[in-house]
Amino acid sequence: MLLLMPPTGNERPFVFYRRPLENPPLLQQKDEGSLELGWLWKHVKGRVQNTLVGDLTLNVFSKECVSVHQEAFFEQAAWTCPNLEFARKNAANTLSLANLLMGLSSIICSLNGHHYAACWLLLIGFLLDLADGAVARRLNACSPLGAKLDDFADFTSFGLATALLLQAHQLLDACLVIAYVLAVFTRLCFFCSGIPFMYRGLPCTYASCILVCAFLLSSGNLLILRITAVVMILFMVDQGFYPHDKVLESQLWKKMVFTGGVMMLLFSSSRLACLYYLLWASSYILFPFALWSAVPKMQ
Template identity: 35%
Template sequence: MNYIPCMITIGNFICGLLAIHSLLYHNIHAAVLFIFTGMLLDLFDGMAARKLNAVSDMGKELDSFADLVTFGVAPSMLAYSVALYSLPFIGILCVLTYSICGMLRLSKFNIEQSKLPTFIGMPIPFAGMCLVLLSFTYHPILLAIGACGLSYLMVSKIKFPHFKKHAAENLESGRWN
């Protein structure tokens, strides 16, 4: 039973890898579907860990690796595939900046913030969803500006509510039953 949350997290990671694979074959819709499926799995892994009393350092690290792939690398590659490719140097720079800021965000969270009631900087799953949605503007300049803005927000000192913890608390207390 203690492995169930880690298996859900690995499912999130697999979704990120499949999203990237889909982009290699120019299947944008499948990539988006895999990213959103990864988001659902990301919502449930922590909840399952708390319910099964299986919270662990290993699970926290796995979650960060999965989130980097599913909400960092895959959305940036999606943005590049749909529009940023038309801005050769700037497009690559935006993709790299977004992914690096996502990696920094996750590292900072694991070291300093995992016990705080709010997020300091935009959580990478939220940034990833925003980048996926921005990608459907198909406008390279707007997408480049959006990717850079999201990159900044991930590493900023701006506080964001901790929706996942509040949702888990409400579900566990029976307020959503």
């Protein structure tokens, strides 16, 4: 009840009765929702709500006034934030898919006899494989799906596509190709060290890099390729430990090595680029702890 003027004499006061609010819990729920969301409501975002309660018109405002620029900013953020979150979570997966695409393209090139093109595609996949894990950790986007996708891309590029460079023309050659693929499969599936950032057995990425460089530098000499493949198989099934190189996450010189690999691939001659990648991969295989890790050698 609302008293508009005090009574004087025999005059009756003018009294207005406010109609009881309908569904008070609902209004209370809206008010709690506005407090939780702050000064930005879910849909109205600071606009005026005209609510008719009884015979009176009530203007319900948000807790704080939102300027035009702030409203435009949050309207833009409402659309861009989901896209940025999606990009953050899938940046590393995109690199893994690119590695997979390089492997599939290399397989097609090898089946059509274009082995040199297949080798260069595998070197691109080598760089992509080193980058996807670093991007996932930097963006805090590591996931089981990303790990499976990375393993599948590695098996395709550094297992199947690399094995086709051996050109199985005879039965023994076919057995060597199968042995190489099985070594990569065993290395990816069963050789888990249980130690963070530590590999058991030579990573197939570096084995593929050595084999690709041997193919390019020897002009596809099958004898050299077969000997190199046997040595790489022994390294991959070995029980020795190899450190995670972290070329994009540790010392500056490792980042420079990766950058040099990109520059060599884009602007250098083919032979000089092959020598660079051969030296890179060989240093990791021969001096894994002395050069590529600050962790002491595991016993």
